[in-house]
Amino acid sequence: MQRSQQGHDVRARDSRRSTGVKTIGVLALSTALALGLTAMPAQADDHLTPGPTVYADPESPTGYTGRFVYYNPDATSVRFVADILLRNWADRTDPTVYQPSAYEPGLMRGGGGYDVEMTEVEDGYWVTEVPLAAGANQYWFYVNNNTNAWLADPANSPIFAPDGISFPSRRAFNKVFVPYDAEKQDFEPLAARQIELPREDSAKGSWSYVEIPDLPPLNGVTRTMGVYLPPDYDPNRAEPYKTIYMQHGGGQDQSDWMNMGNVPVIMDNLLDDGTTEPAVVITTNTNYLGASNQGYPNLRNIVIPFVEANYNVSTEAIDRAFAGLSAGSFATQNIMRFDTLRFGYYGPWSGGISVPASTVDIDKPYIHYGGGAWDFGLPNANTVNNLDNVAFVENTVVAGAHDFNAWNQLFSIWARDYLWHPEAFIQDEIGQLKDNVAATSLNKGNKNALTVKLDQTLKLIAKGNSVEALEVLDGYTDQVAAFVANGKVTEEQAVGLNDLADDIRGNLTFWLE
Numbered sequence: 001m002q003r004s005q006q007g008h009d010v011r012a013r014d015s016r017r018s019t020g021v022k023t024i025g026v027l028a029l030s031t032a033l034a035l036g037l038t039a040m041p042a043q044a045d046d047h048l049t050p051g052p053t054v055y056a057d058p059e060s061p062t063g064y065t066g067r068f069v070y071y072n073p074d075a076t077s078v079r080f081v082a083d084i085l086l087r088n089w090a091d092r093t094d095p096t097v098y099q100p101s102a103y104e105p106g107l108m109r110g111g112g113g114y115d116v117e118m119t120e121v122e123d124g125y126w127v128t129e130v131p132l133a134a135g136a137n138q139y140w141f142y143v144n145n146n147t148n149a150w151l152a153d154p155a156n157s158p159i160f161a162p163d164g165i166s167f168p169s170r171r172a173f174n175k176v177f178v179p180y181d182a183e184k185q186d187f188e189p190l191a192a193r194q195i196e197l198p199r200e201d202s203a204k205g206s207w208s209y210v211e212i213p214d215l216p217p218l219n220g221v222t223r224t225m226g227v228y229l230p231p232d233y234d235p236n237r238a239e240p241y242k243t244i245y246m247q248h249g250g251g252q253d254q255s256d257w258m259n260m261g262n263v264p265v266i267m268d269n270l271l272d273d274g275t276t277e278p279a280v281v282i283t284t285n286t287n288y289l290g291a292s293n294q295g296y297p298n299l300r301n302i303v304i305p306f307v308e309a310n311y312n313v314s315t316e317a318i319d320r321a322f323a324g325l326s327a328g329s330f331a332t333q334n335i336m337r338f339d340t341l342r343f344g345y346y347g348p349w350s351g352g353i354s355v356p357a358s359t360v361d362i363d364k365p366y367i368h369y370g371g372g373a374w375d376f377g378l379p380n381a382n383t384v385n386n387l388d389n390v391a392f393v394e395n396t397v398v399a400g401a402h403d404f405n406a407w408n409q410l411f412s413i414w415a416r417d418y419l420w421h422p423e424a425f426i427q428d429e430i431g432q433l434k435d436n437v438a439a440t441s442l443n444k445g446n447k448n449a450l451t452v453k454l455d456q457t458l459k460l461i462a463k464g465n466s467v468e469a470l471e472v473l474d475g476y477t478d479q480v481a482a483f484v485a486n487g488k489v490t491e492e493q494a495v496g497l498n499d500l501a502d503d504i505r506g507n508l509t510f511w512l513e
Helices: 026-036 188-196 263-273 297-310 327-338 381-388 404-418 422-438 444-462 466-485 491-512
Strands: 002-004 051-056 064-071 078-082 086-088 107-109 114-117 119-122 125-131 135-143 174-178 206-211 224-229 242-247 279-284 320-325 345-349 366-372 392-398
Touching: 051 174, 064 078, 064 135, 064 174, 078 125, 114 125, 135 188, 135 404, 188 263, 188 404, 206 263, 224 263, 242 297, 242 327, 263 279, 263 404, 279 297, 320 327, 320 404, 327 345, 345 404, 366 404, 366 422, 381 392, 392 404, 392 422, 404 422, 422 444, 422 491, 444 466, 444 491, 466 491
Parallel strands: 002 392, 242 279, 242 320, 320 345, 345 366, 366 392
Antiparallel strands: 051 064, 064 125, 078 114, 078 135, 086 107, 119 125, 135 174, 206 224, 224 279
């Protein structure tokens, strides 16, 4: 269904899984993360310190201004580019693309790339300033008008995987964090993007690139995956952790979800809020996963077994999730088509919809489509609804275009509201069943008897008690059968009262087996 904005036994794992894993660049990672935490003095420094500085600014329409200094003494020109142009989320019929300087409440990032020539203030020091709004803001540089090279900010660079896409093919997405000014920004959807901002006093997880020795090397370099471990990760915890696999888009690699995608910060904050479960997050590179029309055999036969042998994570499919953006959405949907039961949860975002409703077992996993409102890859709502007729599907549209403005929000929403929550996907079917009950000629008492059972079924699913949920659902269908037998409900009405109940029963029963 369109959105705008568990009781499964697992066995404890051997503590040996936490040993023998080679991580890459741990010291560099700590240093770079420190650089990524934007300082916020009362006013911008007068000296030309390379990198971003965000400062409170009473003259800014958002309450904050970003000052960007890029040092390159050999450049003849430098352009600052950022996905910070604005669209009207409060009124999506408005076609206007607004400049950052025109911010007013109701506007959100999603209008595309802001592109401006920087000023050379001193020899080699290029400077620009721009109003910025809450959340993780994405930017990069073009030097000497070479738009084929999206340059990293050397003073605030992403931390790239050693086996990732090489320059100039890769697109360097730098991020800068901007606070929320409740008075000037004053828009709840923008306030929600505070989940992307590092919190000074919260517990922090860790992340690094980990070598996967069984994959063929790339030009002599061992292939890696990104690994996020939640705060206080315990290799001996009795209950294994769940796993989330995140897939990048075109011109990206396993670096991007960990950097501009902001997964570590978002996960830390959701865990700090108590709104998601601790999970190990894995970012992979499409070009080592294997053939797409075979459901990526290297993912199935090498990467997942490596993760499950070296980390304290569940080996049950219902405890695995896979999501991807753009080209990563295509990868996600290829897995859904050709290896459907490998994961219990899927998130195909900004890549349209390519999964046929006839896909075998597509009614088993829980699927969260999504995209930005101004995103050329936004899944077609009607096509998503058609798949929802045979599967358990939700669809979320957020403020954003084909950019991390959309994808950061989608990850936050997925991890908070949908992951490990089967009830979030089943509630629409329960709602439709209640509507079908209301449409019968049953008296109020009989309708209430059925509706109460449906409500109780959903509550039990939300508590992770699928066994009792199935018992209550069986009581519901038994009562429908009794109403048919005594002539209170027609055979045709019974179909509308039973079909979706049978779908829910089949889904819950499958994951209990």
